[in-house]
């Protein structure tokens with residue numbers, strides 16, 4: 011029987027027999043050329059599968075239980091990954107991936123064997139990835155695609171069992187290998203869907219996970235929001251590096267600014283009106299790099315923002331494309347108040363609370379679809395405070411009306427005290443109240459409520475904050491409204507005095523009244 015080395019020698023010889031000179035590829039037809047990468051990748055997957063198996067066996071012989079008697083440890087390596095890295099000359103990330111995949115393949119075989127004999131399988135590290143292990147072992151799934159499934163699916167929790175995740179993993183393997191026999195329910199045509207590549211697989215795995223874990227969406231969304239940051243450090247060469255980490259909602263806004271600044275150069279949508287067209291052409295002939303151009307645009311916007319309300323100046327930088335964040339949600343979700351929403355252009359779903367907060371501030375537009383997924387009707391934008399109404403709200407509230415908050419009106423969003431979907435709210439001025447972004451988010455996410463009696467607004471904390479739910483007054487912060495109210499009081503007092511004087515005078519003149 012030939013040794014592994016003998017067989018490998020034959021493989022290497024076979025690879026060496028493949029053409030590797032530029033002329034042989036140049037001589038191929040387009041069809042012949044494009045037929046090659048897929049075949050090469052399939053061959054690579056076969057090789058990778060062996061690499062992973064060997065790494066898995068090294069890991070098995072280097073387990074912690076063996077202590078210093080382990081294979082890696084005997085050689086002076088702390089872990090199997092370190093030994094594999096040493097043997098292959100790869101990065102630690104590559105070595106870790108090989109070992110991890112090797113372990114997954116090994117565990118898949120233990121599970122298969124346990125199912126065959128009916129025995130209970132021992133403690134395994136990632137049993138839900140058995141479908142991935144089986145597909146990688148046969149070379150039908152690449153290690154990279156397996157990693158995408160592993161990362162996207164995450165780990166089991168109290169709510170999401172190993173079995174649920176294993177089913178999802180099996181489904182994803184089918185989608186990746188093109189073995190899916192039923193058409194994807196999200197796809198509107200009945201044709202067999204094309205196999206997903208590793209990037210698409212990661213997205214699909216993430217959204218499958220989100221579907222399994224809908225209750226976790228709000229938590230993950232909050233974690234992303236909390237991870238937002240803006241950092242600065244000085245470099246030795248006199249430059250300063252700013253790192254901005256944005257959550258999906260803020261990223262959608264930044265993206266729309268970034269796209270406006272850079273799209274003429276990147277071959278983005280061309281503008282139809284003449285001034286914008288001239289601007290696009292100007293950008294295209296600009297000698298600056300895309301990075302410099304975008305940087306200058308961002309600086310210009312910051313200066314405008316820090317300066318005055320120079321709307322026309324902003325337009326000259328951004329063109330006619332206004333930065334906007336669009337949220338998409340189904341009517342059922344909106345009506346029932348449970349489920350998830352989507353931010354256009356962002357893969358992570360958002361909670362219903364975030365959807366409702368956007369509805370408050372930006373209004374909504376119904377888009378109706380038929381069963382073929384064809385857009386049949388666009389409704390008018392509803393429930394959006396007009397620019398005029400916003401001026402009224404700013405004059406009345408004078409800033410964020412949350413008790414103790416001092417944010418100015420220009421930093422606020424308009425909240426509807428009746429939630430549109432839940433309470434059939436209207437766009438009356440009396441139903442609107444200004445809140446800064448922080449307090450608007452707090453209100454929706456933690457379920458505070460605002461009620462109104464005449465001109466008095468009251469804030470009701472959730473039971474988790476105050477078990478008695480005692481309402482708190484929300485006084486306005488408008489100095490101008492205060493002036494007006496004082497003048498009204500004075501006028502009322504003068505009127506009262508005049509009336510009293512008049513009635514006294516009537517009393518002095520007998521025969522009248």
Ligand SMILES: [Zn+2]
Pocket residue numbers: 366367370371424425426450454
């Ligand atoms: Zn709101």
Ligand SMILES: [Zn+2]
Pocket residue numbers: 410411412415416417445446447448449
């Ligand atoms: Zn506030």
